[in-house]
Amino acid sequence: MKIGLLGYGKMGKVIERIAQERGHEIVARINKDDSKNDLEKSDVVIEFTAPESALENLKYCINKQIPIICGTTGWNSSIEEIYKLVSDQNAALVHASNFSLGVNLFFELNKRLAALMEPFEDYQLAVQEIHHTEKADAPSGTAITLAEGIMENTHFKGWHLGKENEKDSIGIEALREHDVKGTHLVSWNSDVDQIEIKHTAHSRDGFALGAVIAAEWLLDKKGSFTMKDVLGL
Ligand SMILES: NC(=O)c1ccc[n+]([C@@H]2O[C@H](COP(=O)([O-])OP(=O)(O)OC[C@H]3O[C@@H](n4cnc5c(N)ncnc54)[C@H](O)[C@@H]3O)[C@@H](O)[C@H]2O)c1
Numbered sequence: 229m230k231i232g233l234l235g236y237g238k239m240g241k242v243i244e245r246i247a248q249e250r251g252h253e254i255v256a257r258i259n260k261d262d263s264k265n266d267l268e269k270s271d272v273v274i275e276f277t278a279p280e281s282a283l284e285n286l287k288y289c290i291n292k293q294i295p296i297i298c299g300t301t302g303w304n305s306s307i308e309e310i311y312k313l314v315s316d317q318n319a320a321l322v323h324a325s326n327f328s329l330g331v332n333l334f335f336e337l338n339k340r341l342a343a344l345m346e347p348f349e350d351y352q353l354a355v356q357e358i359h360h361t362e363k364a365d366a367p368s369g370t371a372i373t374l375a376e377g378i379m380e381n382t383h384f385k386g387w388h389l390g391k392e393n394e395k396d397s398i399g400i401e402a403l404r405e406h407d408v409k410g411t412h413l414v415s416w417n418s419d420v421d422q423i424e425i426k427h428t429a430h431s432r433d434g435f436a437l438g439a440v441i442a443a444e445w446l447l448d449k450k451g452s453f454t455m456k457d458v459l460g461l
């Protein structure tokens with residue numbers, strides 16, 4: 229498969245290595261201010277850029293009907309607009325706040341735990357994420373997906389950036405520490421005990437492998453999908 233990398237930063241470089249190990253060819257490596265013309269040689273584009281760039285990049289690929297895998301976070305408020313464009317253009321998209329298998333299993337565990345905890349008022353929820361200091365957005369896309377999974381299964385109706393929960397809104401504490409690849413913690417605390425689930429990424433390989441698997445999966449498909457569809461969860 230011919231892969232175009234839209235964003236050749238920390239993630240783009242790991243995706244390149246893993247895609248080549250799986251026998252794929254990288255036909256474009258595009259960074260900020262580069263021409264996108266070479267992307268047209270791609271069977272699929274893998275986009276990991278920056279929150280302010282994702283929307284324009286998505287529209288570019290969708291309008292040219294180049295299948296696109298989008299891992300960039302921080303553009304979710306435009307998701308319905310993008311789904312409509314994919315449908316109008318008969319294009320193909322997989323997007324995910326986190327492409328790793330482990331985190332996608334963690335998402336399912338989080339939803340089940342939230343549903344179990346909801347009747348028990350003695351337990352207070354806490355959500356925390358830790359990432360490297362270069363990360364542009366806070367809270368992480370993964371932490372937002374975790375909050376949405378909790379909202380689906382409890383009385384919580386929204387989320388905000390901050391350590392404390394407020395009435396029906398989940399507080400997401402976002403910490404930045406040197407070289408942390410991605411750590412997410414959901415805990416339910418009572419006066420007598422604590423239940424916590426935690427995912428720690430040891431490297432970026434899990435995110436990159438998931439993105440390449442999603443690209444392989446998308447090749448013969450049309451429509452908008454998430455990693456949950458790719459993994460059949
Ligand atoms: N979904 C996931 O599994 C997952 C995993 C890791 C990171 N991310 C997200 O991916 C994004 C990138 O992460 P990173 O660590 O690789 O960042 P990075 O800053 O190391 O690399 C981003 C690259 O994108 C390029 N870029 C910026 N704007 C561009 C544009 N308009 N067109 C083309 N290239 C552009 C930059 O030049 C840079 O090289 C972030 O939003 C991050 O949150 C998602």
Ligand SMILES: O=C(O)C1=N[C@H](C(=O)O)CCC1
Binds near residue numbers: 301326368409
């Ligand atoms: O390094 C990043 O940036 C990451 N971003 C994603 C997020 O915002 O959840 C996934 C984890 C790594």
